[in-house]
Amino acid sequence: MRSMYIQVTMCIRAQGTRGSRNLLCGVAPQRALCMTAAGTVVDGKIGAESTGVRKRGVDGRVRRFDEIPHTGRNGWINLVKFWREDRFRQLHKHMEMTFNALGPIYRQHLGTQSSVNIMMPCDISELFRSEGLHPRRMTLQPWATHRETRQHSKGVFLKNGDEWRADRLLLNKEVMMSSAVKRFLPLLDDVARDFCRMLRVRVEREGRGEEGKRSLTMDPSPDLFRFALEASCHVIYGERIGLFSSSPSLESQKFIWAVERMLATTPPLLYLPPRLLLHIGAPLWTQHATEWGHIFSHAEARIQRGYQRLSSSQGRKSEVGAAGDQYTGVLGQLMEKGQLSLDLIKANITGLMAGGVDTTAVPLEFALFELGRNPEVQERVRQQVRASWAQAGGDPQKALQGAPLLKGTIKEILRLYPVGTTVQRYPIKDIVLQNYHIPAGTMVQACLYPLGRSVEVFEEPQRFDPGRWAEKGEGTGFRYLAFGFGARQCVGRRIAENEMQLLLMHILLSFHLSVSSSEDIKTMLTLILQPETPPRITFRKL
Numbered sequence: 151m152r153s154m155y156i157q158v159t160m161c162i163r164a165q166g167t168r169g170s171r172n173l174l175c176g177v178a179p180q181r182a183l184c185m186t187a188a189g190t191v192v193d194g195k196i197g198a199e200s201t202g203v204r205k206r207g208v209d210g211r212v213r214r215f216d217e218i219p220h221t222g223r224n225g226w227i228n229l230v231k232f233w234r235e236d237r238f239r240q241l242h243k244h245m246e247m248t249f250n251a252l253g254p255i256y257r258q259h260l261g262t263q264s265s266v267n268i269m270m271p272c273d274i275s276e277l278f279r280s281e282g283l284h285p286r287r288m289t290l291q292p293w294a295t296h297r298e299t300r301q302h303s304k305g306v307f308l309k310n311g312d313e314w315r316a317d318r319l320l321l322n323k324e325v326m327m328s329s330a331v332k333r334f335l336p337l338l339d340d341v342a343r344d345f346c347r348m349l350r351v352r353v354e355r356e357g358r359g360e361e362g363k364r365s366l367t368m369d370p371s372p373d374l375f376r377f378a379l380e381a382s383c384h385v386i387y388g389e390r391i392g393l394f395s396s397s398p399s400l401e402s403q404k405f406i407w408a409v410e411r412m413l414a415t416t417p418p419l420l421y422l423p424p425r426l427l428l429h430i431g432a433p434l435w436t437q438h439a440t441e442w443g444h445i446f447s448h449a450e451a452r453i454q455r456g457y458q459r460l461s462s463s464q465g466r467k468s469e470v471g472a473a474g475d476q477y478t479g480v481l482g483q484l485m486e487k488g489q490l491s492l493d494l495i496k497a498n499i500t501g502l503m504a505g506g507v508d509t510t511a512v513p514l515e516f517a518l519f520e521l522g523r524n525p526e527v528q529e530r531v532r533q534q535v536r537a538s539w540a541q542a543g544g545d546p547q548k549a550l551q552g553a554p555l556l557k558g559t560i561k562e563i564l565r566l567y568p569v570g571t572t573v574q575r576y577p578i579k580d581i582v583l584q585n586y587h588i589p590a591g592t593m594v595q596a597c598l599y600p601l602g603r604s605v606e607v608f609e610e611p612q613r614f615d616p617g618r619w620a621e622k623g624e625g626t627g628f629r630y631l632a633f634g635f636g637a638r639q640c641v642g643r644r645i646a647e648n649e650m651q652l653l654l655m656h657i658l659l660s661f662h663l664s665v666s667s668s669e670d671i672k673t674m675l676t677l678i679l680q681p682e683t684p685p686r687i688t689f690r691k692l
């Protein structure tokens with residue numbers, strides 16, 4: 151038999167350098183890990199080889215793919231176990247535990263999905279080195295029954311190589327390049343200031359304490375979701391949609407719910423084969439496709455409006471001559487330049503809208519919580535922000551440049567709570583990782599949650615320390631992968647980073663933050679990592 155089962159309980163310690171092991175909080179412990187027998191299990195303990203301590207085989211050869219430790223060869227049995235024990239919601243913790251047991255590389259089979267999971271100190275540069283790396287997006291499968299969804303898949307997710315790259319470079323000009331950031335940053339700043347204005351009014355009206363110094367304890371998450379949608383719409387469509395008004399539109403709230411449910415219904419779709427899904431998972435698939443339907447209609451309506459605006463402004467320009475060059479948002483820019491087809495514009499805009507709300511709202515929840523439970527860190531960041539703001543003379547870009555601790559705060563939040571917990575690649579050629587041979591086409595995923603919390607990668611990883619990135623130089627190598635890497639990295643990265651920093655900047659200038667309990671937040675994974683219960687934050691006016 152090539153493999154054997156061992157009992158792993160929470161008290162087992164992996165030998166070798168990986169001393170500390172996190173116990174699973176709130177998760178059913180994994181009862182059995184199955185590993186290849188090649189010298190990996192000694193007297194029921196996990197040996198040095200399986201912990202990945204020994205990087206080369208005894209004879210110095212590159213080791214075979216099937217020598218990589220794994221968690222059970224039968225993907226279907228694993229899937230059933232995961233399902234029964236509701237482990238999907240704790241997959242991030244499960245990965246952390248498995249790395250602690252098996253070392254920095256292991257294979258995982260779950261239903262139809264097989265992957266090689268890696269984390270540092272594994273050398274992962276090889277995985278990201280080649281431009282030709284071929285990622286396949288997992289949602290929005292080509293077998294989708296929904297027409298728009300199929301269109302979207304073809305337009306963005308299934309394209310690869312030069313064709314994909316040419317489109318992406320055009321999109322990058324509008325969302326990633328510094329000239330684009332300069333154009334959209336004031337729009338994000340507008341929304342962040344309005345958010346704080348709204349919050350100040352609310353604290354004054356509903357809060358406790360003497361006038362001018364009132365404080366209010368609340369769950370800020372619904373407001374953060376509205377903030378993220380308002381900010382996305384302003385940058386992408388060049389439109390404010392009034393979500394901070396006393397009666398925000400129901401249509402926008404429906405969009406927020408649709409994205410939330412689309413994300414929540416995605417994970418099962420990743421592990422079941424299409425045929426099975428169409429039978430036993432039909433309601434799930436129908437719901438998933440329906441949510442995409444809402445997302446598409448929301449985008450469609452705005453894209454139509456964008457076209458009307460563009461044609462009327464072009465009409466006006468030709469009547470009056472060159473009119474003012476008002477920034478019309480990413481959509482307006484793409485339409486005006488006309489280099490992407492209408493289908494591609496729609497697909498990309500919808501992708502930006504779907505990817506841009508929860509991904510920023512949730513890290514902001516964690517950020518307010520961590521700043522609240524670390525008052526000294528909060529004060530240090532605030533001092534820097536105040537000084538920078540005073541120097542910047544109202545220019546938001548200068549203000550951010552002068553406050554690197556804000557950027558450090560975002561990095562620190564995404565280290566501890568990576569909203570996307572893995573970054574996947576399918577190498578297009580054979581590669582070697584941790585001295586194991588990885589055939590082309592294998593799904594390899596860098597697992598960010600265990601990476602961010604590893605004592606081998608970060609000094610005192612449990613400590614929230616925004617200064618570690620710039621001041622202590624911990625930002626080198628592949629330690630910061632929250633937005634992915636290379637040509638396929640997150641296309642909304644610059645929007646997200648600036649949006650979150652600006653909001654935190656204005657909040658820190660206006661409020662002192664605190665939390666009633668400094669206990670760790672319990673987290674769960676839907677498609678994104680989020681708090682099990684949103685934290686309550688006390689905002690005290692400064």
Ligand code: HEM
Nearest residue numbers: 501502505506509570632633634635638639640641642646
């Ligand atoms: C903290 C916020 C965010 C994080 C941590 C994040 C993370 C990621 C990651 C890890 C990827 C995959 C990258 C790779 O494979 O190398 C990704 C892709 C993507 N993200 Fe984000 N994201 C965030 C915010 C946003 C925002 C605000 C938008 C839209 C405005 C967005 C839109 C997208 C899109 C469209 C893709 C697919 C890109 C492609 O495959 O070409 N994301 N994101």
